[in-house]
Every structure is written in structure tokens, then in C-alpha cells.
Amino acid sequence: MHLHFEPTPAQLSAAALAKDEVLRYASPCDLDQKGGYADGFALFTDRRFLLLIGERIAVAFDWADCLALKCEVYVGCGALVADTGEGKRLLCRFSLRHADRFCEIAGLVNEALSPAHPPAVPSTAREQYCVKCGAPLVGGTCAACSGRRVSLERFLDLCKPYILPLTVISALMLAVSFCTLYNQQVVKVVLRDFLKDATGEFAGLIPYLLLMAGLAAVNIAAAALKKILCVRLGARMSMDLRQKVFDKLQTLSMSYIGRGKAGELMNRVTFDTVAVRDFMDHCFGNLMSNLVTMVGAVVLMFVLNAKLAILAVVFVPAVLLFSRVFNRKVFRLFRAQAHKNDKIKSRLQDVISGIRVVKSFGRESREAERFNEYSRELAETNSRNEAFWAIFFPLLTLAMGLGIHFVQYFGGVDVLNGVMPVEELVQFTAYASLIYAPLRWMAGLPRMILRMLNAMDRIYGVLDEEPEIADRPDAVRHEIAGDVVFDDVSFAYTSYEPVLQNVSFTVRRGEKIGLVGASGVGKSSLINLLMRLWDVNGGRILIDGIDVRDYDAADLHRQIGVVLQENFLFSGTVLDNIRYACPGADMEQVIRAAKTANAHDFICLLPDGYNTYIGEKGHKLSGGERQRIAIARAVLSDPRLLILDEATSSLDTESEELVQQAMERLTGGRTTFAIAHRLSTLRNADRIVVLADHRVAEIGTHEELMKKKGVYYGLITAQSKLHRLPKAQS
Amino acid sequence: MTPLENVNDLLNVEQSIGVRRLSPRNAVFTPSGGFAALDVEGEHYDRVVVCRAFPFTEPDRWLSVRPADDVKHEIGLIERPDEFDEATRALLDEQLALRYFTPKILRIRSAVDKHGFSTIDADTDRGRCKFSFRGGSDAVTRLSETRVIFTDLDGDRYEIPDVTKLTRREQKKIDVYL
Ligand SMILES: Nc1ncnc2c1ncn2[C@@H]1O[C@H](COP(=O)(O)OP(=O)(O)OP(=O)(O)O)[C@@H](O)[C@H]1O
Numbered sequence: 024m025h026l027h028f029e030p031t032p033a034q035l036s037a038a039a040l041a042k043d044e045v046l047r048y049a050s051p052c053d054l055d056q057k058g059g060y061a062d063g064f065a066l067f068t069d070r071r072f073l074l075l076i077g078e079r080i081a082v083a084f085d086w087a088d089c090l091a092l093k094c095e096v097y098v099g100c101g102a103l104v105a106d107t108g109e110g111k112r113l114l115c116r117f118s119l120r121h122a123d124r125f126c127e128i129a130g131l132v133n134e135a136l137s138p139a140h141p142p143a144v145p146s147t148a149r150e151q152y153c154v155k156c157g158a159p160l161v162g163g164t165c166a167a168c169s170g171r172r173v174s175l176e177r178f179l180d181l182c183k184p185y186i187l188p189l190t191v192i193s194a195l196m197l198a199v200s201f202c203t204l205y206n207q208q209v210v211k212v213v214l215r216d217f218l219k220d221a222t223g224e225f226a227g228l229i230p231y232l233l234l235m236a237g238l239a240a241v242n243i244a245a246a247a248l249k250k251i252l253c254v255r256l257g258a259r260m261s262m263d264l265r266q267k268v269f270d271k272l273q274t275l276s277m278s279y280i281g282r283g284k285a286g287e288l289m290n291r292v293t294f295d296t297v298a299v300r301d302f303m304d305h306c307f308g309n310l311m312s313n314l315v316t317m318v319g320a321v322v323l324m325f326v327l328n329a330k331l332a333i334l335a336v337v338f339v340p341a342v343l344l345f346s347r348v349f350n351r352k353v354f355r356l357f358r359a360q361a362h363k364n365d366k367i368k369s370r371l372q373d374v375i376s377g378i379r380v381v382k383s384f385g386r387e388s389r390e391a392e393r394f395n396e397y398s399r400e401l402a403e404t405n406s407r408n409e410a411f412w413a414i415f416f417p418l419l420t421l422a423m424g425l426g427i428h429f430v431q432y433f434g435g436v437d438v439l440n441g442v443m444p445v446e447e448l449v450q451f452t453a454y455a456s457l458i459y460a461p462l463r464w465m466a467g468l469p470r471m472i473l474r475m476l477n478a479m480d481r482i483y484g485v486l487d488e489e490p491e492i493a494d495r496p497d498a499v500r501h502e503i504a505g506d507v508v509f510d511d512v513s514f515a516y517t518s519y520e521p522v523l524q525n526v527s528f529t530v531r532r533g534e535k536i537g538l539v540g541a542s543g544v545g546k547s548s549l550i551n552l553l554m555r556l557w558d559v560n561g562g563r564i565l566i567d568g569i570d571v572r573d574y575d576a577a578d579l580h581r582q583i584g585v586v587l588q589e590n591f592l593f594s595g596t597v598l599d600n601i602r603y604a605c606p607g608a609d610m611e612q613v614i615r616a617a618k619t620a621n622a623h624d625f626i627c628l629l630p631d632g633y634n635t636y637i638g639e640k641g642h643k644l645s646g647g648e649r650q651r652i653a654i655a656r657a658v659l660s661d662p663r664l665l666i667l668d669e670a671t672s673s674l675d676t677e678s679e680e681l682v683q684q685a686m687e688r689l690t691g692g693r694t695t696f697a698i699a700h701r702l703s704t705l706r707n708a709d710r711i712v713v714l715a716d717h718r719v720a721e722i723g724t725h726e727e728l729m730k731k732k733g734v735y736y737g738l739i740t741a742q743s744k745l746h747r748l749p750k751a752q753s
Numbered sequence: 754m755t756p757l758e759n760v761n762d763l764l765n766v767e768q769s770i771g772v773r774r775l776s777p778r779n780a781v782f783t784p785s786g787g788f789a790a791l792d793v794e795g796e797h798y799d800r801v802v803v804c805r806a807f808p809f810t811e812p813d814r815w816l817s818v819r820p821a822d823d824v825k826h827e828i829g830l831i832e833r834p835d836e837f838d839e840a841t842r843a844l845l846d847e848q849l850a851l852r853y854f855t856p857k858i859l860r861i862r863s864a865v866d867k868h869g870f871s872t873i874d875a876d877t878d879r880g881r882c883k884f885s886f887r888g889g890s891d892a893v894t895r896l897s898e899t900r901v902i903f904t905d906l907d908g909d910r911y912e913i914p915d916v917t918k919l920t921r922r923e924q925k926k927i928d929v930y931l
């Protein structure tokens with residue numbers, strides 16, 4: 024975060040700071056008190072707060088009157104509120120663009136105000152816009168300010184490795200153009216020397232006919248070869264790109280992937296790379312042959328007959344314009360259609376995958392009605408588009424033919440007057456018709472190029488992104504023994520909503536730790552940090568005395584077994600899923616792991632046993648069955664650190680007991696973190712860590728905490744009370 | 754609040770699902786240092802926050818009032834703020850304006866796609882602004898056929914109350930995102 028914006032000289036003079044007054048932080052502040060955009064600038068000096076609106080001091084506030092400064096974030100905006108001891112005072116308002124900044128400053132100011140405040144937690148939030156020019160940042164750098172190369176250049180870069188096939192394709196394109204143009208020359212000779220006066224010998228005609236046949240053959244062969252090469256090249260380029268994007272996505276941290284929606288990232292991997300392929304297929308492959316054919320035809324026409332040539336090309340701009348307008352309209356129409364199509368598809372998908380809900384609420388008829396409505400809309404759009412197409416496409420063809428009709432009329436007159444030989448007119452007409460088809464194609468060219476460049480832009484948006492969590496160059500690989508230390512750990516997903524504050528505790532190797540706390544208190548976040556899916560904002564986490572940030576991430580993850588709260592099974596067989604982290608495991612290991620998870624019996628009873636295909640997210644299994652497979656997956660690799668986030672929450676008490684006993688044997692000597700709301704799950708834990716209010720509230724054994732009669736005691740009594748309820752009623 | 758009280762709360766279903774209405778008959782809002790204080794049925798709150806329960810569909814009704822220092826607990830709901838006198842209504846509006854900031858786009862100056870980001874330069878009812886969002890993302894929410902909300906990179910929001918009220922040229926500029 025940038026906390027030191029440079030005030031302009033005008034702002035400095037307006038602020039009129041005292042001689043020995045030190046400016047600590049400064050930031051733009053874009054809203055006024057009423058919530059309008061304003062050209063505000065906030066200055067934090069060592070003695071006071073100043074808000075300038077334009078060049079006028081709007082708010083001045085001495086730190087002497089301030090007990091604490093708080094950055095409050097609301098919906099789409101935030102405010103800095105000072106606690107004066109007698110009440111609250113609103114100092115300034117800003118949009119979310121500056122919220123992270125003000126929150127960090129507020130922390131720093133508080134730290135300076137009084138030692139009683141906790142030390143400020145530096146924010147890991149990144150600027151989203153360039154602080155100099157306001158353009159959105161790509162991977163942390165500003166494209167405009169850093170002079171990053173533009174997409175077209177990058178596209179050329181991308182083409183470099185494929186220079187050989189590109190050259191071959193270009194040569195073939197030239198060959199096609201040449202054949203097309205030269206063919207007309209031959210036709211002309213045949214007409215003039217043999218057909219017109221019917222004087223020539225048939226024998227003399229044969230070489231010409233052979234030549235024409237040869238040209239046609241070369242033309243077809245070259246065009247076919249060109250097409251094949253283009254398709255292949257496009258496919259290869261897009262495959263390479265797709266691989267690159269996918270590799271990159273895997274290295275990017277959770278926070279990036281969490282920010283962009285999963286669907287959007289999927290689009291980048293699939294659609295955008297396909298757009299590049301399409302460009303190679305449809306556009307690049309025709310680009311040169313169309314261009315050369317057209318230019319060649321125009322030149323030849325001028326050589327033959329300048330007057331007619333002018334007549335022929337005079338309509339070109341009109342046709343170009345007409346085609347562009349036409350293309351744009353068609354594009355819009357068909358996009359509307361695609362949009363409606365998507366809508367139907369996603370509705371259908373929703374209803375089908377949620378069919379149990381639809382049925383159980385008896386909403387079938389309402390859903391059918393809604394679907395009909397969408398369907399009708401689509402049909403209407405469809406028929407409107409087809410009607411447009413049916414009317415305007417012939418018109419376009421007519422307009423394009425107009426030039427040729429003129430040529431034929433004036434040329435015909437010339438021929439009748441004997442000014443022009445008839446074979447020349449035939450040749451001329453042929454050339455004239457050659458320019459119009461490429462022309463129409465060229466009218467759509469800018470959009471095709473734009474589409475490709477946009478796709479490239481998006482692809483490079485991902486490729487340029489710097490991973491926020493990256494291995495250090497000197498990352499260590501280390502066999503974990505299992506001592507874990509949380510040392511004053513603070514963490515927040517966004518800097519204005521702390522999730523964990525100053526969490527400290529030590530875990531000895533082999534210890535089983537139970538994590539308890541209200542929903543949303545940050546238990547899952549704590550283990551996310553331990554696994555280094557996110558990085559801490561303050562403090563550190565040590566495993567065997569080494570900061571998790573110093574570990575080689577892949578090596579660390581290899582040694583941690585996790586059952587996540589939202590346990591996710593991949594489409595595949597039960598076997599694939601259990602072996603996910605450890606594909607080399609043999610069948611005995613798999614069965615052992617499944618037995619530990621108390622899953623072996625139910626798996627064996629499935630018709631296809633371990634080879635049962637479980638579809639997307641394991642829909643065929645019950646919640647508890649899914650959990651047990653996830654447990655088997657976690658324990659298979661014999662991890663040094665085991666993390667169980669609500670791993671047995673969907674199991675009945677008996678199965679849970681069985682799993683626990685099995686794990687007990689297996690986890691002997693392994694450090695285990697177990698999160699559970701059902702506190703009975705944790706009764707085997709060596710120590711319980713109770714989180715409350717983003718902090719560690721209590722730590723100790725079950726007995727110690729019960730004696731203490733604190734938060735944990737409250738939770739236990741609550742649960743036993745609740746569990747007694749049904750009995751009391753019956 | 755000790756945990757045990759918490760438990761009792763939990764078990765007191767009546768209290769946790771009951772809807773308490775705030776109206777001029779039981780509630781008095783008073784301004785205090787740019788914020789609002791509330792007295793209701795003998796309880797006093799120095800500062801309350803006012804949230805919209807249905808910010809898009811019922812922005813002017815069903816306001817949820819909560820203590821500023823314990824926002825997880827609701828004090829009560831105001832179904833019809835217009836029952837209150839003018840001064841109180843102004844105070845409530847002021848609190849809402851403080852909490853919610855969603856400029857309404859009046860005019861689109863330009864919309865540019867670059868480097869995978871779309872940037873819109875627009876005039877809003879709060880002044881001119883320029884914001885960006887990732888192309889092809891879920892940054893665009895359609896509340897209805899004509900009502901659109903953009904969420905930019907920082908999470909700031911911008912609303913087009915009625916797309917059809919924009920000129921044809923402006924509509925064309927943003928057509929791609931809708
Ligand atoms: N990816 C994320 N981005 C932003 N905020 C998040 C994210 N994940 C969780 N949070 C927020 O962080 C807080 C802590 O979440 P966490 O998942 O750690 O809670 P928990 O203690 O595991 O709760 P539960 O018992 O319900 O699983 C919550 O307020 C949650 O809304």
C-alpha cells in the first residue's frame with residue numbers, strides 16, 4: 024500500500040504546516056462529508072490530521088483530542104472515525120479505493136498515539152490502480168507507466184517459435200494468389216487466339232488447357248495444404264498458450280484465484296486460447312492471399328484499362344462501409360441470440376442439478392413456465408435475426424455486384440464500338456469480381472483482430488500476474504518432525520476485517536490440538552495459514568523452528584494431510600480420489616487408508632468397489648461417505664502433520680468413534696489439528712485451543728478448561744444442555 | 754456477556770426469531786456527533802448503525818438498526834421510516850448515506866478495453882469517476898432487465914438505474930458488458 028502521496032505545492036501551502044511539523048502519511052480522500060466525489064487530500068502529521076478539499080482546510084483535528092482512530096468500512100465506502108473520549112467524530116470519508124490505505128494508516132497512528140494499542144498490522148492488500156496515472160494494474164505494474172509492450176507486439180513474440188510453419192503458409196498463400204490471377208491471363212489468350220474467331224488449331228489449344236488445369240490443381244493443392252497447416256498451427260499455438268495459462272494459474276495464490284471468479288479463470292484457459300486459434304484458422308490463413316489477390320487484381324485492371332478500372336473500384340469504399348455496418352449489426356444480433364441461449368442453458372442446468380429442491384418444493388410447473396418464457400424469447404430473437412439475414416444478405420450481394428454491372432455495361436459498349444477486344448472485357452470482369460469477395464472479408468478484419476488482441480490481453484493479464492506467495496530462491500526442503508509455533512500471528516483477508524489477531528501458541532511434536540470457536544471466528548483461516556495457502560500479515564508460523572514461508576511449498580504440502588471443511592472430490596473413481604496425493608500407492612496401502620477412515624466396508628459394497636465412478640463432486644455418495652473418502656485420501660500419504668477441519672461432522676456417532684480409534688493408532692506421533700463444533704469429537708485431544716473474538720481465548724486440556732469455567736466450559740454446558748432437550752420433551 | 758448468558762440466549766427462541774418493530778411509538782433517534790443515538794423501550798444506545806435489509810428492492814423500507822459496537826445483534830427493524838417525523842427521517846437518511854455509497858451513472862463518457870480490463874469513464878450523481886473491472890468477469894450484476902450494477906477492482910459499486918435512459922450511443926459503448 025502506498026501511504027505517502029506527495030502533496031502538490033498548492034496543497035502544502037494551503038495546509039500551512041508548522042516549521043517543525045513532520046508529515047507522516049498522506050493520501051487522497053475522494054469523498055466529502057455528504058458523500059459526493061471531491062478532490063480531497065488527507066494529511067497525517069505528527070501532531071494533527073488535516074483534510075484538504077481543493078485548497079481549503081475542511082477538517083483539522085489534533086491528535087491530543089484523540090484516544091483512538093478507527094477506519095470503518097461500509098458498503099462501497101468507508102470513514103475515518105476518531106474516538107475523542109467524549110464521543111465519536113467523523114474525520115473523513117473515502118471510497119473503497121482508499122479503504123485499505125486508511126485502515127493501515129489508522130493502525131499506525133494508533134500505535135504512535137499510545138503504547139496500549141497493538142502494533143499496526145501491515146496490509147498485504149495491493150493497489151488495484153496505478154497511483155500515478157489511475158490505470159488498472161496488471162500483475163502489480165502499470166502497463167502505461169512501465170511501458171509494457173502492447174498486445175500486438177506480444178502476439179508477434181508469440182509467433183516467433185513458429186516461424187517455419189508461418190513462412191511455409193505465407194509461401195502457399197502467395198502461390199494461391201498467383202494461380203488465381205495468372206489463370207485469367209491464360210483464359211484471355213485462349214479466348215483471343217482460339218475461341219473468338221475460331222481460327223486456331225485444336226492442337227495448339229491443348230497446352231493452354233493443360234496449363235489451366237495445372238494452375239487449378241496447384242491452386243487447390245496449395246489452398247488445402249495451407250488450410251491444414253493453419254489449423255494445425257492454430258491448435259498448437261492455443262495448446263501451448265493454454266498450458267502456459269494453466270501452469271501459471273496453479274502457481275498463483277489462493278487470494279488471486281479467490282478474487283477472480285472460478286468461471287472467469289476457466290474462460291481464460293479455454294475460450295481465450297481458442298480465440299487465438301480461431302484467429303490463426305480463419306484470419307491469418309486468408310489474410311495474405313486475400314490481400315495479394317486483391318491488390319494484384321486492381322493493378323492488373325489498371326494496366327488493362329484505366330477508365331474501366333476506376334469505374335470498378337469507385338464503389339469499393341461504399342461496399343466497405345456497407346459491409347462494416349452490416350457486420351456490426353449482425354454481430355449484435357447474434358450476440359443477443361447467444362446471450363439468450365446462455366440464459367436458457369444456465370437455467371436448465373440450475374433446474375436439473377437442483378431438481379431435488381424443485382421437486383420437494385413442488386415448483387415444477389413454475390419452472391416449466393419460466394423455461395417456456397425464456398424459450399419463447401430465444402425463438403423470437405432467432406426468427407428476427409433470420410429475417411434480417413434473409414433480407415439484407417441479398418442486398419449486400421447486390422451492392423457488391425454493382426461495380427461489376429457498371430464494368431459490364433461500359434465495357435460492353437466499348438466492345439460493341441470495337442474500342443476494346445472482347446477477351447479483355449472477360450478478363451477484366453473476372454478481375455473485378457475477384458476484388459469484391461476479399462473486400463467483404465476485409466471489412467470484418469478489424470473486429471477479428473480486435474477480438475484476438477482482447478483475448479491475448481486477458482491471457483497475458485494472467486501470465487503477467489506475480490504470484491503473491493512464491494517460494495524463496497533459497498527455499499528449504501525439510502522432513503517435518505511436527506513442532507509448530509504460532510508466534511503473534513495476525514491475519515486478514517482484507518485489511519479492514521481482521522480475522523486473527525496476535526495469535527500465539529506452541530504445539531509440541533505429536534500433540535493433538537483441538538480448535539474450537541464460534542462459526543466464522545477464523546479456525547479454517549488458521550489452518551489455511553499453516554498450510555501456507557495464504558501468508559500471515561503479522562507475526563510468523565514456525566514448523567520445526569523454520570518459518571513456513573521458507574519452506575518449499577510443494578515439499579511442505581507433501582507432508583501435510585488435510586481433510587478440508589468443504590471437502591472436494593474430483594470426478595473419477597474412488598480409487599483415483601484416495602490416491603490423489605500419492606498416485607504411486609499400492610492397493611494394500613489404499614485399503615489400509617480406507618479402513619482407517621472406516622470407508623473400506625461401504626466401498627466394497629458399492630457395485631464397482633474401489634472402481635466406482637463418482638461424478639462431479641461425488642454426488643452419488645452421502646455426505647458422510649464423502650468425508651470418509653476424504654479422510655482416506657488425507658491419511659494415505661502418511662503425513663507428518665494432519666489437519667482435520669470438521670472431518671467427521673457428517674458421521675454418526677458410532678462411525679465417528681470408529682474413525683477416531685483408527686486414527687488414534689495411525690496418528691500416534693503425528694501432530695494433529697482437529698477442528699470440530701461437536702465437542703465430543705475432540706475429547707481425545709491433548710490440548711484445546713479456544714478462539715474467540717479473533718484471538719486465543721483459552722488453551723489447556725479438557726479438564727483444565729472445565730475447571731476454569733470460561734468460554735470452553737460454557738460451550739460444553741451448552742451442548743450438553745441442548746442434547747438433553749429432546750429427552751426433556753419426550 | 755458471559756458464555757452462559759449466551760447459551761440462554763440461544764435457547765430463548767422467542768427472542769432470537771421475534772421481529773421487533775421500531776416506530777415513533779417506541780423509538781427515539783437523536784443525532785450525536787454525526788451519528789445517531791437511539792432510545793427504545795428503556796434501552797439506550799450511544800450509536801447505532803442503520804442497514805438496509807433489501808438494498809436493491811426496498812431501499813426505503815425495512816431498515817435494520819443495530820448497535821455500532823455489537824453489529825451482530827439487531828435492536829429492531831423499521832418497516833416504514835416515513836412514519837417518523839421529518840428530523841428523524843433526515844437523520845436516518847444521513848446514516849444510510851454514510852453507510853451506502855453507490856453512485857448512479859448518468860452519462861457514459863467512454864468505455865475502453867485494455868490489457869484484459871474494462872475501464873468506464875462516467876458522470877454520476879456524485880460527480881465524475883473512472884473505474885475498471887476485469888473483462889469477462891462477474892463484475893457486472895443485472896438486477897433486472899434494465900438495472901445494472903458494476904463492481905470495480907476495489908469493490909466500489911456503480912449503478913445504472915435504467916439502461917434504456919442512456920442515449921443510444923452510450924448504450925452501444927457498454928453493450929458488450931451487459
Ligand atoms: N477467502 C476469503 N475471503 C474473504 N473472507 C473470508 C474468506 N474465507 C473466510 N473469510 C471470512 O473470514 C472469517 C473467518 O472464516 P473461517 O472460515 O476461518 O471461519 P471458521 O472459524 O472456520 O468458521 P466455521 O466454523 O463456520 O467453519 C469469516 O468471517 C469469513 O467470512
Ligand SMILES: [Mg+2]
Nearest residue numbers: 546547588668
Ligand atoms: Mg471453517
